Amino acid sequence: MSAVAPLDVARIREDFPILCRHVRGMPLIYLDSGATSQKPLAVLDAERDFYLTCNAAVHRGAHALAEEATDAYESARARIAAFIGAQASDMVFTRNATEAINLLAYAFTNSTDLVRNGALTTVGAERFVLAPGDEIVVTEMEHHANLVPWQEVCAKTGATLRWIGLTDEGRLDLSDLSIINERTKVVSFVHQSNILGTINPVATIVAAARAVGALVILDACQSVPHMPVDVISLDVDAIMWSGHKMLGPNGIGCLWAKASVLESMPPFISGGSMIEIVTMESSTYAPPPQRFEAGTPMTAQAIGLAAAADYLTALGMDRVHRHEESLTVAMLEGLGSIDGVKIIGPGMGDRGSAVSFVVEGVHPHDVGHILDSRGVAVRVGHHCAWPTVRRMGVPATTRATPYIYNDMDDIAALVDGVVAARDFYWGTR
């Protein structure tokens, strides 16, 4: 077999007009795709084409436009599902990944509330009922979106939140997996850390969770956009990710879960479009995925996201991953060799392209500000993973997250900018 051909970044950049602009008088170098990615013309065109040609409310109305809009929406669902090796019927669209995690979290609190009132009617929902003594396991490298909802679930149900700690290198400390035990009802963890870049050993954690019958949830926000992800081989019960981090529009997230899981979950948001029969006294609910898509859905966003999935599929997720790997090596070597710079996160091997670092004696905000003055966009702060930065012993980090449209010149500009920031604050200019 021949080697995987590298991405043609110059050609790709033509699809992203925003990358031609200047900021602060300098050419933009966008290294903040972990926060949100830029969008190719194909995605913008897909959304616009929908509004230009077949805009209508989906799943209602019998006119031609409504049928075309429904077809476009459901075709988008099928293409996005195929992108992760899944069936369309197991894919739920949400507003963002945070909402998708809340949708799962509320299956637990709602089931627990309903059973107290003798009103739990969804067949199989008993598995979501929690009581004091039950435990939910997360990790110390979660985004707040996969931490705070579980804190809320515990506060409402009396269950206990536990977490897998980290090694000093920024990997999960799996030396004692007895934290996942017969009391564990949920194990929810991140696939690739948004701050450390660590890619977690899914199979090890899934095996421990399966052994005790816990539900396994994977936060794939930083993996689905960056590497091949196949939900069947991962063997988790549910994953979620956001559209805007994978070239798609804002305002759409995805939840995939096994059919048996979705079918046994009571609704989250309720109202129109998610019902079966409604009377003045009570209602019954549609099967998944409609049960979880109350109200008029994000049609254009779903269509835009499907165009993003098509765009990435055409590039090939293997090639995307290889491309990011080469950029990651360059960042770790370039930044790591600067005197005074410390990488916060693991070295190569089971790590993605999110690279966090600190500069001795220089606050990350100040590093980011100097980089910004040179046109280099990075993120600074705790990256919505405050307990993680606390565990790593720093108040905040500077984080660079490349994507398909970045090249070695961008990494060189980052490294030069960090040297300049260090020299400015160290006074060696």
Added chain:
Amino acid sequence: MSDDPLHQEIILDHYRHPRGRGLRSPFEVQVHHINPTCGDEIDLRVHLTQDAAGRVVVSDVSYDGQGCSISQASASVLAEQVVGLSLGDALMVQQGFSELMQSRGTLTPNEDLLGDGIAFAGVSKYPARVKCALLAWMAWRDAVSQAVDVVVEGKSDERNSE
């Protein structure tokens, strides 16, 4: 940082050599403020007294914290500018600094009022940094609004030493 090299130097000087840093006694009120978007933190104490004429005076502002050069330098400027002033005058300085920071670069700062605070004029053009610059000033405002009750009502005895 600022676009103006002179202003940059002023900010860096306060960052490297902060005035009045470190928590001291006596004090009436200590507050802890954070900037949740970036994790910057400050602990700030105020000590107010009343002079013979009954006028409330800012006798000390002491602080400790962690954060970027902007947030740390602006705490230093705050301490330098308001200690020794009457509370009324100090609040005018605080108001002047707040207005400058919310001006998005459109105000010409008043050096007589703000002293080295004028160096932050350029920072006001960067909305993401305005909160950094205001962290200590908002903490101080919060602390004095609590402390003035303590001082005026004469209830400072139980808390004015560690």
